[in-house]
Amino acid sequence: MQDAALGDALDAPNEPHLGAWGLRLLALTKGFAVAGGIGFIALVLMSLVSIVGRKLASAPITGDIEMMQMAGAVAAAAMLPFCEMERHHLRVDFFTTRLSQPAKHRLDAISHLLLALVALLLAWRTSIGAASLREAGEASMMLLWPVWTVVAALVPSFVLLALAGFYNAALYVRAAGSAK
């Protein structure tokens, strides 16, 4: 219960370990997360330049708010799959702590599958959304960036999130079967 409460599934002795593909997925999701983090650090620097420019020369970076919104959205989405591979996404453990290990694994398989399906749905609808924005030729207000490219940049993250979810679901199905 101690570890479950912390959400540190990877440290917990009762949780299934990642296989070879899992480790590859983990590395890939980590790459996405680091890219997202570097994106935010770049946004921090951009903000600083903009603030200093605005205070000293009344010349902020054009479209600084837009950049933060658009790049921030892409960077934040890129962080989602890593959290799923580490099984850190929030959930309620309280009511199931007394269940047997296989029963818990079965529930976990379902929950990761649901997460994967939702991620897949989002990937599909977001790409449709990007396509219609592209047709409409919508551009951002200040920078005149084509908005569809930014929206489309969310899709790989949701696809990876879905893959991570499917992988975890399969892992828990197997763990539930082998624990019997």
Next chain:
Amino acid sequence: MSGMTIGLMMFSVLLLILALRVHIGIAMFIVGSAGFLIMNDYQSLPLLAALKNVAYARFSNYDLAVIPLFMLMGQFATHGGLSSALFNCVNSFVGHWRGGVAMAAVGACAAFGAICGSSLATAATMGQVALPELRRYNYAGSLATGALAAGGTLGIMIPPSVPLVIYAVLTQESIGKLFMAAVIPGLIAMLGYMIVIRIVVTLKPDAGPAGERVPLATALRTLAGVLPILLVFLVVIVGIYDGWANPTEAASIGAAACGIISIINGMRWQGILNSILGTAQATAMIFLVLLGADMLNSGLALTQMPAELASWVQSSGLPPLSVIFAILLIYILLGCVMDSLAMILLTIPIFYPIVMGLEFAGMAPADKSIWFGILALMVVEIGLVHPPVGMNIYIINRIAKDVPVMETFKGVLPFLASDLLRILLLVFFPVLSLYLVHTFGN
């Protein structure tokens, strides 16, 4: 079926699938989408159309960008060893009092909370620094771990505070005003914990022996070392409140400043990488729940349940104070099973209209909204230190392996009592939350 019935059904299904271990964000998303579908007479087109934009619309919210930035700031502070500088500084001033080392731990938690918006990070980093010192001076295990678990909650009580950012986004409230409002209640929390330590060591002098006295010159030198941290806090809070930087810009300044201080302090690539991964994890956790909450709220809004519930409570003639206490009680119960952010996201769309519809001794709506935000923050944070979830307790216990979990739970009880007292104080004296907002209001 009326909207009210559907809304209530949505909540029942949500609680059921949450109990079955479905991720909180995903559960909210599924239930919200289902409600959306039902309210559109089972037509799938409106739902499919809404889903096209939900992810981008939510993630590109400018105010929400402060969350990863504050996370980055806190992670830099964590991996840059700022916690030990803070602890040594407070300790060199109060360590020679009876119970002083524990008070120093609480004080350092408060100072760390001023640059970190997360309780878990505060508890974890301060635990690593302060626990060895507390053991060196033979502090009782329960007092040491209890003080740190409770002290960790200062991480979110003292601004910057992620739950307040989310409250602000949900209710269109000003982040700057909420942060300002949280300062005095946060300091009261810190003083409350110190008083608890004082009482504990008066009753049981062995529990917290006095540490060594540090010469004033040395103490002042440690103070100079932490001044930059204080400066970062002031720049962030005053900057936001004064309006010369918006919250996202202030968070950028804070993150950059903490990064620079940490690098000067010796943080290298590994530390930066760990900060990024920590930020990614915390951000992803929050953003998945935010995404789900967005769908849940779209579904709920269509049922009109929140508005109906609010007008029902308003016309029911229930005394406003008992409504507030009922809400606070629900938070304490929910805190037994759920994370604080998820609680805020789940309940504020329902509770906020109810509270705003009630009359509290002629309080202005703008004041009421800030006052309730601070109350909600204080009460959801309690869930971090009481069983069975009590994440802070487990974090501290992982560091203090020789102290049994039950000891920590016992050690935290007196601190919980001070939490409850403080909440009563804040309910009956809204001025504690509103004073700074009014004084510096423009």
